[in-house]
Amino acid sequence: MSRRRRRKAEEQFFTWLMRFSLLGAACVLGLILFTIFWRGLDALSWEMISQAPQGGFYLGKGGGILNAIVGSLYLGAGATLLALCIAVPVVLYLHTYAADPRIRSGVRLALDIMWGIPSIVYGAFGFSLMVFLGLRASLLAGIITLALVVLPILARTLDEVVEMTPRQLREVTLALGATRFEWMGVLLRQSIPGLVTAILLAFGRGIGDAASVLFTAGYTDNMPQSLLRPVASLPLAVFFQLSTPFPEVQARAYASALVLTVLILVISLLAHLSMARLGRHVIR
Amino acid sequence: MEAIRDTTLVRRTGVLPRRSGRRPSLRRATLDWAAHRFSASTAVVVAVLVIGIGAALLARSRPLLDVYSLRELLLGQVWLPSQGLFGFAPFIAGSLVVTAVAMAISVVPAILSGIYLAEYVTARTRTALKPVIDLLVGIPSVVYGLWGVLFIVPLVRDHLGPWADRTLGQSIPVFSRSNPSGYGLLAAGFVLAVMVFPLIVAVTEEVMRSVHREMRETLLSLGATRWETTKTIVRHAGLPGILAAIVLGFSRAFGETLAVMMTVGNVARMPRSIFDPAYPLPALIANNYGEMMSIPLYESALMSAALLLLVVVVVFNAGARLAVERLVRKGAA
């Protein structure tokens, strides 16, 4: 009898311990969002998001972070586009032409390894590539480096979506006399919802990443002008504003972080919606 | 043939060429050939990238590695680039300790949460919680860092530090409050713990769910409680996967840059207490890129740091991924 009670008590104890862990994590998430919103909203103003920094911005004078917002959007979009040019053909290759399973698992392993490489390492690599090519810190260099960061995210997400397309579709298509290239087109069409989700995920990651663009994109108070000029980014705006000794400027870091967080939240929400919405038209 | 050609599927997918003979026309065959070459070459690009990153960092590290022995670099305690002293030991120790603190805080709750999601929760709850975990993964490092500065650092400075000073720190040096600022290993470790938590949860959940349904039913039929069932599953089927989850979390934490750099204090010294400031490898690289040009070998030293990070993370990651893949495939078979 006492054994039964002891086992029951153990069961209860660990169930509650697990619930408590999960609850704790949820509380921390809530706390993070609360802290960012609470401190950020205080400092946020229309001026912050509608203007580029003016003279003496880092001493607490006027201006905003529009340069960083636009810069981040350029960096994220450019990197995602560039990575798409590799990710889409690679994934389609894995599902059509690549006959040897060793090639398939090799490429997937390479992508997984790339996913695990810290973005600061990409930053260092991008920097040495820049020096090698004679480029200065610029939007272009930032885009190239960031593309390396988002490539595995894009490719592996898309890969999993294509994996879910039904096997019969392949037989039906090829039996109709289609070439494998035309089969690629069918696969891509089938995977568009997943592709949209993957693009949004990659875009979100691109906007949020700081360590890779620290070396390569530089920072500037000007609005982005050219591919070959330095460009500001939101994460670095948060970081640099926080490093100043002036409380007014630090408050701007909070506001910048809020803008960044809201942007990420919206993108991740869109990614989930796109998965649910567009998925309805796909043959399963 | 005409009838088949007109099926919805074909119209929807748009594969079928207008006039198809028995063999693809020259144009289609050429396109097919070109697509094959092009897509295969992008696969080669991916492989070359992975190798190229390692090779490039190695090449840039060579100047330093040619002058100093690996032993001198890895065990050297002094970092004074202007005098030609490149001791990486304090940075390696900083990275290891901050990661260890993060793992100590997050591993147990993360694994318990992952198990809970896999074994105890209804499918509906699970699908509702998934986006929350994805969200945690998606929050940028710099936002975690800012949260650390605004919340964790003051917490360590005003509450945890003084408390440790009164209690544990009196007798155990590791817990003595060596630094009143709050910026240090504990604060950075806590922020990192929050960042790696969702990753460990996700992998644990995947591993636990790949275990045969029959195993669960068998154990329950023998009158095991849910917790006993879970324990047995973990011990006899899930252990390698959960170890892999921990390794993946470790390697993520090991390379994390901004959030750590903002909260860890950045002092290049061998850490003695969890309240000590430290200077992990990623912070070393990130903080010094501007000034490195004027000092000989400085740039090469920073590239060596990046190479070291790369090697550690890639070895850990590849090992863990292979283990998870094997496990999940075995479960599915």
Added chain:
Amino acid sequence: MPSLSIHNLNVWYGAQHAIKDISVDIPPRQITAVIGPSGCGKSTLLKSLNRLLDLNERVRVEGQVLLDGDNIYAVDQDATEIRTRIGLLAQKPFPLPMSIFDNVAYGPRIHGLANGNIQAVVQSQLESVGLWEEVKDRLSAPASGLSVGQQQRLCLARTLAVQPEVLLCDESTASLDPISARGVESLIRNIKTHYTVIMVTHDIDQARRVADYVLFMWLGELIEHGPAQQFFTAPAQPLSQAYLAREVG
């Protein structure tokens, strides 16, 4: 001896009504065979008897299953204890990923049934299923190395080691070769002096050979039940007659 009786049991899988208002008393220390065409709810009925249906959140159960007069679906009942008293032998043998010894020892260990002599418990259980001589030299080898027939006997030993009062068999011989199937079948026949056995089978001949009592199900309904001899010689319902004559199902 335990009495097991079912009162107005209904089970839904989502919107599908899988078990329709079944009431029956299961005779103790006998083998009750549940027969009927596949998809008639036999397995669902079996799983509802040891609350294994709890695992599926889409399942809804109404009605009562009384074990010694206590409803196993009452709120204060502990599913773990129910499953200890009502053992299950699954369709496909599933040896736990551990040694042969640990497979049998698992139940006695968690329930504290061995009184310090786990060795003797394992040996006697393996002897009772006729496996001891075959495996006594490799007790620490992984159970997955046994043949399928041996595995199923091991699973039976593992289930009996928990000392259940009722044994549920879910087509437990269906995935075995004919010789092993006969072996397991005769084992089950031999243990009925100690256990109440409920056995789902789609094999009418097997039911004829082993059953003392028969439940005949059709599309979730209990069409007919009664002593085996009576059922097989003079089935009362036209549907039962047709099924036995293999005209339907």
